[in-house]
Amino acid sequence: MLSDELKLLPAPESLKLFSGEFVLDLPVRIEGEPSFPGIAEAVLGKECVPGSGGIRFRTDPAFADEAYSLMVARDGVSVVARDLRGGRWALCTLAQIMERCGTRLPCLEIRDAPKFKVRGAMLDVTRGRVWTLDHLKDTIRKLASWKMNLVQLYFEHAFASKGNEEVWKDSSPVTPEEMRELDAFAADLGVELCACQNSFGHLTLFLLHDRYRPLAEIQPGMNFDSWGRLSGIPQSLAPDDPKALDFVRNLYESLLPNYSSKWINIGCDETLDLGFGRSRRKAAEIGLENVFAGFVSKLCAIVREMGRRPMMWADMPLRYPEIIEKLPPDLIYLLWGYDSNTPFAEWCGILKKTNREYWVCPGTCNWSSFLGDSTRRRENLKIAASAGIAGGASGYLVTDWGDGGHRQCWGPSLLGLAEAAHRAWSGLAPYSPDAAGLRAFGSERAAWWFEAAGDVDLSIKKAGIPGLYADFHLPWHQLDARATPAQAVYFRLARNAVRTLRDDIPADAPELLKREMKFAADFAGLAAERAVLRRESRVAELKELGRKMRPLIREFRELWLERSRPGGLDASAGKWEAAADELERIY
Known part of the structure; x- marks a missing residue:
């Protein structure tokens, strides 16, 4: 068997094939950490029991975080990693080999390590489409098998937050009970479910209601420039209104208890109407960027009170880099852009000088399309990985948005997530659509079709x-x-x-x-x-x-x-x- 025939996703750092094979008997016998048989059973989908003659797992502190080695010899399978996280990823690789080879495993040696510490996907569940719980679980299961370790569900209004029933009642929202179930499901797969609630802009579906209209930056009779057109539709909260902070606090108090993650993405992107309405005078006095930074700092203070660490979309800090020093030092910056020439390298350079943490955030580029946007997606995902690795980004977060009512079909999104998983783990290593199609759809040709x-x-x-x-x-x-x-x-x-x-x-x-x-x-x-x-x-x-x-x-x-x-x-x-x-x- 040739290494290309294994069609592993993501591609491992090093793979050597040798003559011979090992037959893995069922149930699979596991040596090592007491909890490893349970992890192995979940990942491999086979009954696993303690015992010798199957898979041996041992820890080695010399290994980097999440790195592993996987050795198949004539007398058994050996997995070595710093801890159980690396062991899990080795099992994910073994599971893919078994999908191709069954229990007759070719002798081989794989050494592997991720290029990014955080490898995540953000799924839009608020711009029309709210995925079923089964679909979300299936997607998280696939992402985990591709060694992704973080998922965000992007919310504006579609979480069933307490006291806001009039806004979300017709959207089939994700409930607190479902979120807790999903959080536990993801954790069992080695994936962290991270809260994601836009907290400044993109709140139109709240602000159009009479009850919330007074909280808006844009009040009746006011207009702002929305992508080259005058609009009077409110998007952002009024940053100097104390009730706006109470409103956001209520959203966080409803959402955050359902997550075990230490993080929350507070959004704060595209506050297009800021400075055109109630904050116009203050923006003229102290600068729009300082009005923005002041409100974001207050949001971060609420987050810290709740024992979490904030992250935010970085379009405003990149436009006004001087505010970075005024924002809390623990804030993580999400550098997002979806073009083939997005200046990720330049952005990483700006953040690197500030000694703040930042992630690169490309996209699947499937939204606002019938069939996806293949060339743009491939180039965007690759330059994000290249710039992020060279520029010291600690995370790679791919986004899958639902602009315009989320009318695109799922296939190009899933293919984009698969390619992003490869880039997040393997960086600039050659990407195989065959492997992505096989692992995403069970069909290599499906990937080439998309x-x-x-x-x-x-x-x-x-x-x-x-x-x-x-x-x-x-x-x-x-x-x-x-x-x-x-x-x-x-x-x-x-x-x-x-x-x-x-x-x-x-x-x-x-x-x-x-x-x-x-x-x-x-x-x-x-x-x-x-x-x-x-x-x-x-x-x-x-x-x-x-x-x-x-x-x-x-x-x-x-x-x-x-x-x-x-x-x-x-x-x-x-x-x-x-x-x-x-x-x-x-x-």
């Missing part, structure tokens, strides 16, 4: 034209001077590529995944057709396209409920329905 699917509109984007998803969300009649009929050629090519993919869905992919692939390809193909028709002013055919959307929307609703709770479904499906309505109203 890799190709995520680039169907790459030539469109390179030409400076909005991609399929972005173009689909422009009004059918909105065409700028560049949107000439000649552009239709690009979209015809994308349409043809999607049709080819639609006819080549891997037979060995799981049935639900195949349905999701078909749906995503059908919708992407429809978007490409719409782009062609609107550029060529073929109005009658555009109107017919609206009717063709209706069966796809019904399938979207059915697929949603396979992995997600019903809360948020009507609002998300409503975005598709509004697009169909627009086309059917053409006259």
Whole structure:
């Protein structure tokens, strides 16, 4: 057997194969730490009992944290690590070998260690889609098998916090009981479930309610610049309102007791309306950055009172590096960015000079897409690893957002999480889509399908034209001077590529995944057709396209409920329905 045939994810630092094999008898006999048989049974999925002649585990303080060696010889399996954490990761590797080889194990030696101390994934459960508990457990189980050791569930309003029922009642929220169950489930797999509650901006769904409206920075009659457009929709808390702090304290008091983790991500990103409303005068007097830093410092004080350590998205500190010295020294900075040229190296340089802890935070790049964004994802994940390793980042946290109602399918997200797990552990070692597909979907071809699917509109984007998803969300009649009929050629090519993919869905992919692939390809193909028709002013055919959307929307609703709770479904499906309505109203 060749080493490539094992298809290990993440790729180990060193792997040597030798002649011979060892047959691992069942039940698996374990020597070493008393608790190791229990860990082995959970990881390997086989009955494990104390005894000799199977797997020997010993600790060695000379090993680095979480590093391990795994040796398969003719007389048995040997695992050495500093402690049980490294032993667990060795078992994860052994489990993948057994998936390929059964109990007839090839003789080999693996030496392995992580490139990042913290290797995490953040899953959005608040922008429309709240995953079912079963789906979350399945995802955490996969992440643990890929040696990820931290998971965050991103909340704005979708946690069932005490006293806020009017806000979360229709969102099918995650309950305290579910969070405690998930926390214990993750801990058993060696994964830390870390609290994540946005605490400054991104609180619109609270602030639109009459009860919470007085806490907002933007009050009726006020406006701010929201991504180039004037908006009066509140996003952030008013930083000088004492009741705003009471509000956040209540969120923390509801959320934090359900976690065993010492950390909480307090968010604080994209406070776009700050300084445009109630804090305008103070921002003019002392500077917007100091208004921001003052409120964040108060949030951190609450967190410390509750015995936790805060982390935050670092867009404002990177924009105003001078405030870093004014913020609490224990605050962890999350350096996030999702482009192929995100300046992670520059950002790491800024933070390194301050002697503060920081993590690099790339993304799966699946949100706001039909089929993902493969090239951007690969480049983004890789440069984050490269800059983080060189720049001294202690953590690598991949994000999977749900912008626009979380309407994307799951496959490209899971593939992105698998690649991120490889980068977090193995750094710049060659990444294998075969290994990722096998471990994520049980299908190597599924990974290659998503890799190709995520680039169907790459030539469109390179030409400076909005991609399929972005173009689909422009009004059918909105065409700028560049949107000439000649552009239709690009979209015809994308349409043809999607049709080819639609006819080549891997037979060995799981049935639900195949349905999701078909749906995503059908919708992407429809978007490409719409782009062609609107550029060529073929109005009658555009109107017919609206009717063709209706069966796809019904399938979207059915697929949603396979992995997600019903809360948020009507609002998300409503975005598709509004697009169909627009086309059917053409006259």
